[in-house]
Amino acid sequence: MKLQVAIDRVSFEKAKNLTEIFDGLAEVIEIGTSLIKDYGLLKLKELTSKKNTSKLLGDIKTSDEGAYEFKQGFKQGFDILTVMGSAALETIDKCYEASEQNNGTMMIDLLECSDEKIKEISHFKNAIYCIHASIDREKLLNPAKTVKEFKERFPQVNRIAVAGGITLDCIPELSKHNIELVIVGSAITDAENPVQKAKQFKEAMGK
Amino acid sequence: MKLQVAIDRVSFEKAKNLTEIFDGLAEVIEIGTSLIKDYGLLKLKELTSKKNTSKLLGDIKTSDEGAYEFKQGFKQGFDILTVMGSAALETIDKCYEASEQNNGTMMIDLLECSDEKIKEISHFKNAIYCIHASIDREKLLNPAKTVKEFKERFPQVNRIAVAGGITLDCIPELSKHNIELVIVGSAITDAENPVQKAKQFKEAMGK
Numbered sequence: 001m002k003l004q005v006a007i008d009r010v011s012f013e014k015a016k017n018l019t020e021i022f023d024g025l026a027e028v029i030e031i032g033t034s035l036i037k038d039y040g041l042l043k044l045k046e047l048t049s050k051k052n053t054s055k056l057l058g059d060i061k062t063s064d065e066g067a068y069e070f071k072q073g074f075k076q077g078f079d080i081l082t083v084m085g086s087a088a089l090e091t092i093d094k095c096y097e098a099s100e101q102n103n104g105t106m107m108i109d110l111l112e113c114s115d116e117k118i119k120e121i122s123h124f125k126n127a128i129y130c131i132h133a134s135i136d137r138e139k140l141l142n143p144a145k146t147v148k149e150f151k152e153r154f155p156q157v158n159r160i161a162v163a164g165g166i167t168l169d170c171i172p173e174l175s176k177h178n179i180e181l182v183i184v185g186s187a188i189t190d191a192e193n194p195v196q197k198a199k200q201f202k203e204a205m206g207k
Numbered sequence: 208m209k210l211q212v213a214i215d216r217v218s219f220e221k222a223k224n225l226t227e228i229f230d231g232l233a234e235v236i237e238i239g240t241s242l243i244k245d246y247g248l249l250k251l252k253e254l255t256s257k258k259n260t261s262k263l264l265g266d267i268k269t270s271d272e273g274a275y276e277f278k279q280g281f282k283q284g285f286d287i288l289t290v291m292g293s294a295a296l297e298t299i300d301k302c303y304e305a306s307e308q309n310n311g312t313m314m315i316d317l318l319e320c321s322d323e324k325i326k327e328i329s330h331f332k333n334a335i336y337c338i339h340a341s342i343d344r345e346k347l348l349n350p351a352k353t354v355k356e357f358k359e360r361f362p363q364v365n366r367i368a369v370a371g372g373i374t375l376d377c378i379p380e381l382s383k384h385n386i387e388l389v390i391v392g393s394a395i396t397d398a399e400n401p402v403q404k405a406k407q408f409k410e411a412m413g414k
Contacts, residue, residue: 009275034275037267040247060244063268063291064318064341068216068241084270086293088319088341111271112295134271136298 001175001205004057004161005198006185008032012039016047018189024053025198028080028181033059041076048077055079061109063087066094074102081106082130085113085121096124107161115153122156128180129157133164144173151177168197171204208382208412211264211368212405213392215239219246223254225396231260232405235287235388240266248283255284262286268316270294273301281309288313289337292320292328303331314368322360329363335387336364340371351380358384375404378411 005026007018015035022029031044036058048056058078062069066083073081083095085108092108099106107128110118122129131143131150143162150160162174163183174182184201191197212233214225222242229236238251243265255263265285269276273290280288290302292315299315306313314335317325329336338350338357350369357367369381370390381389391408398404 009272033270034272034279036244036247037276038247038249038279040243040245040250042245043247043250061268061270063240063270063293063316064343065216065241066343069244072241072245084291084293086270086291086319088344091341091343094343109270112293134295134298136271136273136301137295 001179002027002181003198003201003205004028004030004181004183005188006030006032006059006163006183007035007189008185009034010189012043015039016050018194019047019050019056021195022054022198025195025202026054028055028057030057030059030183030185031078032185033061036060041072045076057082057107059109062091062095064091066091067098070095070098070104070106071102074098074104079104080128082109083107085110085117085129089120092121092124096127100126118154122154126159128159128161129154130161130163130181130183132162135164143170144177147174147177147179168200168204171201175205208386209234209388210405210408210412211235211237211388211390212395213237213239213266213370213390214242214396215392216241217396219250222246223257225401226254226257226263228402229261229405232402232409233261235262235264237264237266237390237392238285239392240268243267248279252283264288264314266316269298269302271298273298274305277302277305277311277313278309281305281311286311287335289316290314292317292324292336296327299328299331303334307333325361329361333366335366335368336361337368337370337388337390339369342371350377351384354381354384354386375407375411378408382412 003026005022007015056078057080058073059082062083095106109130111132159180161181166184167187188197210233212229214222263285264287265280266289269290302313316337318339366387368388373391374394395401395404
């Protein structure tokens with residue numbers, strides 16, 4: 001189980017600073033949707049070109065124009081990019097193709113996806129599937145239970161991430177399931193000491 | 208019926224130039240998703256602060272964090288912003304609230320929305336509902352027929368826009384329906400003479 005720290009709704013300078021701070025500490029650093037839409041991928045290259053150890057994920061939330069957005073994102077130095085599971089299958093196909101061609105990884109954001117839709121898009125072998133509760137709706141009330149049920153319904157999905165209000169308390173239960181990435185945002189970035197908090201998460205994950 | 212010209216996948220300078228060219232000619236100028244994700248809303252303020260007559264739409268395609276994205280978009284000078292119909296109802300609620308508070312307009316992009324979902328979100332009185340075929344899937348094969356059927360299924364929706372491969376040939380049939388906005392991208396922007404082409408669209412629309 002790896003830690004992904006999500007940076008969102010901060011200034012460019014603060015994002016730059018947090019990216020440096022978390023480098024090598026979190027396995028994946030997420031540059032959130034708000035940063036992409038506020039500052040743009042071209043400017044964010046300043047962050048991706050600085051990184052060292054951690055993988056950098058751009059939460060681009062592609063809904064259409066799959067090839068254009070994914071090619072652009074990988075060109076600007078991101079390792080992982082997100083597409084909405086609610087997008088057309090053809091869009092997700094194009095994102096996957098661009099990922100494979102650019103030695104990158106596609107993460108599918110399952111926000112608001114029906115079981116029927118998930119089934120239709122569950123065959124992308126190298127993709128990471130992100131179980132995700134909308135920030136506008138509610139947190140995942142019981143993330144471990146949600147993951148367990150997801151795995152029972154979709155045993156064909158190997159790479160799983162979970163996001164949406166994950167706190168330190170959730171980690172012991174989540175650790176029992178075969179989850180690749182746990183995505184944590186404000187529980188780390190809004191902490192008084194974000195580095196210390198990230199270390200606590202990693203300890204709880206047995207690292 | 209009004210004309211919305213969509214600017215996408217071009218450099219910032221070209222977008223600036225096209226925005227100036229279309230100002231006052233198209234009732235709405237769309238700054239496409241690709242421009243928002245490539246350059247960011249903060250830089251795009253340079254475009255919104257220059258505009259004169261036309262309304263400016265930011266195709267931000269909000270999927271989550273409705274309040275943050277819509278407040279930011281209106282703050283940067285956009286008149287109309289888009290939210291995905293596939294987003295959580297709570298997200299669309301927050302976008303609508305931000306639109307009403309900021310004297311702006313919400314457009315709901317119905318890309319990949321089921322009839323059931325459209326029904327659930329069809330009550331936003333001041334919103335524009337955009338019937339939209341994915342650029343990755345197919346063009347709307349018969350836009351006028353699609354609009355006619357939509358209006359029969361959702362008579363409660365008053366403000367309708369249509370997008371996805373609209374060409375000059377489509378306009379006479381589309382004119383028969385009560386459509387607020389026809390969104391045209393490459394058929395105008397890729398034309399040898401975009402201004403002349405936009406004028407042809409307006410003539411076909413009876414203006």
